[in-house]
Amino acid sequence: MKKIIGSLFFLAISICSCNSQPSNIQTPTDTLPIHIQRFDKALLAYIETQDTTLEKELLKEYPAMLDIVGKGILNLQSPEISGFFDQVIAYYSEPTLKNLYKDAVREYDHVTDIENQLGKGFAFLKVNFPNMQIPACYMHVSGFNQNVLAADSLLSLSIDKYMGEAYPLYQDFFYDYQRIKMQRTLAAADYLAGWLMSEYPFEGNENILLDRMIYEGKIKYIVHLALPEITPAQLMGYQEKDYEWCVANELTLWNTIIQRKHLYTPDQITTSKYLDDKPCTFLSDETPGNIGTWIGWQIVSSYMKENNASLQTLMQQQNAQEFLSQAKYKP
Known part of the structure; x- marks a missing residue:
């Protein structure tokens, strides 16, 4: 597993500076939306019902997500270990976190806008990095923990970190300069940044x-x-x-x-x-x-x-x- 990667008007000079594009940079001709798999919704359904029959469904549908969330957020080595799901329920049943979780899933009930942005963004990466694998994209809730999770072919964003800078709970946990980044408009950008960092880790x-x-x-x-x-x-x-x-x-x-x-x-x-x-x-x-x-x-x-x-x-x-x-x- 790769390392876990722990949102309109400007001076003309700044726009010119950042938008200049060398001729060797390729532009994709066709883009299709990237489907986001909703692990966040599936896990919330299990947490709210505590229906043990859903455990097998989660293991079947989201084995990699359970593994990476277990290791990256819960410090658990494998979803196959005894008591794994008990600890998942214990973690996410904390009242403040559970309310945050429900708010996040409600806020991100529909994500067509982000899927369209990801389609365009990953098409750009693919045409400029032809050998780059395009990951399967997911959403999760971490409780203000790991923002972006990346594995060999998987990328997931913690949507509870993108509730908008005015989200009431943020006022208790984050400064103004942190909240300005916690917006839906930056979700797709952070997906792409997380994948670039995963594919090209810092070596300096x-x-x-x-x-x-x-x-x-x-x-x-x-x-x-x-x-x-x-x-x-x-x-x-x-x-x-x-x-x-x-x-x-x-x-x-x-x-x-x-x-x-x-x-x-x-x-x-x-x-x-x-x-x-x-x-x-x-x-x-x-x-x-x-x-x-x-x-x-x-x-x-x-x-x-x-x-x-x-x-x-x-x-x-x-x-x-x-x-x-x-x-x-x-x-």
Whole structure:
């Protein structure tokens, strides 16, 4: 099993920057919706009725989902072990979680919009990564646990993390800068990002900022090309004014990172600050969170313009220092 991957108007310069598409990037001619298999609904029916006859049906219809949910959320090794379903019921019967579960299934009763987006997004990935397998897509509820679950041919999204930033329960658990990403409009984008990360796992040094920012920037770059209707600000989880601030201050941000010698210093704590959703107030009071990913996205855009590379080449280039040199990034 692969590693578990733990939502309209902008400055013209920002749109131009992020939408430029090198000629080596392919565009699909035909797209069909991706059917989402509703493991979330099937499991809720079992939890609410506690009908043991449904256990065999779940094992028959969703063996891989039971396995990955058991390992990724419940810390259980196999759905075949004695007491597996008892622990599933115990976990999901907690009153707050059970109400959240029912709210999520009600909110996502129909998912045609997401299936259509996934069809377009995965068609884009397939034409640019011909050897990439398209996964079977599911939905689950994790109780604010694992957001995206990925296995060899399976991808599932935890829909309780996409209830809209005004969802009442979120007010007790999440900050404003976290809730802005918890929207239906970002569900398809997170499916695609989760699969890209599963197919192309990070191979750099976790403690080196340049390694992390380029990797995260690659993911944002590709997802935006696959789903261009999701604006750069939405994809970053920014308010429009915050995105525009980044564009206006790109040179200052880059110079600050260089001057502080943060780009190559193997300092996990410092590097994490650049990738955290929490506002990067250690740089300035106005700097939004995850600024490392945003700058990484700009570096990737520059690399693609300079090299007219295919997306396969983009993801295969693992040397961050060489990548930066070839990008000729000049904010």
